[in-house]
Amino acid sequence: MAAPDYRPGALPLGAQAMPTPIPTSAPTTIPPAVAQAAVRWLLDLEPGDSSSARRKRQQWQSWLDADPLHAQAWQRIAQVDGQLRGMPTAVAVQTLASPALSRRHAVRLAVMMGAGAGGLLALGNSPLGQQAWLSASADLSTATGEQQRTVLADGTRLLLNTATAVDLRYSSSERLIVLRAGEIQIESAADPSPDPVTGQPRPLRVRSSQGWARAIGTRFTVRQYADDTLVQVQEGQVELQLRHDMSQTLRLAAGQQGRIAAQQLLREAAAPAADLAWTQGMLVADDMRLGDFIVELARYRPGRLHCTPDAAALRVSGSYPLADTDKVLAALSRALPVRISSRTRWWVTVEKS
Structure with missing residues (x-):
């Protein structure tokens, strides 16, 4: 079997050649929706000749032909993928060709090695690049206008709002959801795998840029703003904690909301149902x-x-x-x-x- 092509600018595994030429007058800034779609195609295209892989390639081809901007976005994505493939051959083959690694993990590994972040950020202006990179690198993410429901390994139900990115950090001692951007709703579940040392249920916590929200048998929402984090409790209780001063805590009951700021925890008026x-x-x-x-x-x-x-x-x-x-x-x-x-x-x- 022929070895995968890792030349810079090559298309993702299993993809066909791009039929639409790139106009020389094409704009240099890619709209956010197009950039996000291109990133997702990069991650979702499958190698091989299975019916699923063929169907995805046909859908990708239709998307590519629908708008010249799609072709330009794909050219930039191909350049990013080329940077990833420009790694040493052994590392690239291990990263992209191994059946044990998804393309999402391949992109994340490449960036950790300093190989791909600049390309993703070059998709457009800074906010666009950040959003595209979050979408590509997070464990779970949604595009602008998209919402996603999922059930985690412990039975916790998670709803991601628009333009949201989270990482999951489950271990033998804790269940941690890292909110990198956006807004989520969490409906906690009883821990099916208690700490093997203490025998106690592992705490379920959400970490934002400013601090933590620990679930106490509950349903609640967490929204990351630029300078603080808003937590609204629908059922049960949630304990807030500052990231840089863990001695400060604030417990919220159902119907209450609080804000985690840089230096303090704030209790606010109950949130309207809207x-x-x-x-x-x-x-x-x-x-x-x-x-x-x-x-x-x-x-x-x-x-x-x-x-x-x-x-x-x-x-x-x-x-x-x-x-x-x-x-x-x-x-x-x-x-x-x-x-x-x-x-x-x-x-x-x-x-x-």
Whole structure:
């Protein structure tokens, strides 16, 4: 059997040659949705000639032919993959060809060796590169506008909101979920594998940039912001702890919420039910400023969604499905004196009509 091709710029294993030429005038910035899709294709294409592999290659080919931007994004992804394949042959073969390693783990190993991070970050501007890299490297992740439900090995139920990335760090002594970006809901389960030394159930904790949230038989949400972490408890109790001062703790009961800041833990007023509507795939507004509504809606829509200052002060109420943001915008234009201006599919402005 012929050895895999590890030349820089070669396509992922099992992929066909790219039929669409890259226009020389193509833009240098790839829209977030396209970049994320290209990263996912890099990770999901399968080698071999199984029916599943052939079907995925056909889907990939259809995606590639659908838009010239897809072809440009694929060219950049191929360059990243070429950097990975530019490692020493023995390491590359062991990383990419071993059936024991997934392509996701291959990319992570390559970056740990200093071989691929720069390429992924070069997909576009800095936030885009960071999001693409999180999607490629996390144990579990969602793209912009995507939600994902999963059941972990211990029976814990996990719901990932839009643009979310988590790592799982389960050991004989603890169950740790690392929230790297985004928002999750956790429904804890009884530990099926207690600590072999103490015989006690392993603690279930979520770690964010600022601290920890320890579950005490509970269901709760954790959202990572730029400067702090918001924890909202729906059932049971959750204990918060500062990352850099573990002596500070705060226990929250059902119906309460708290914030983990850099230097302190803050108890806040109970969260309105609308804050949890995302767990049902909805965005609920109750006399909400349109500017704030658009900021929240933008989390679920790839590209740039902006509200002009004159329209931002308008008020909006209602329940809106997050699965189709175009329909949400159309509904706003019917209910409010606003118009939706689209420079491209990824550059949309809401302005007063």
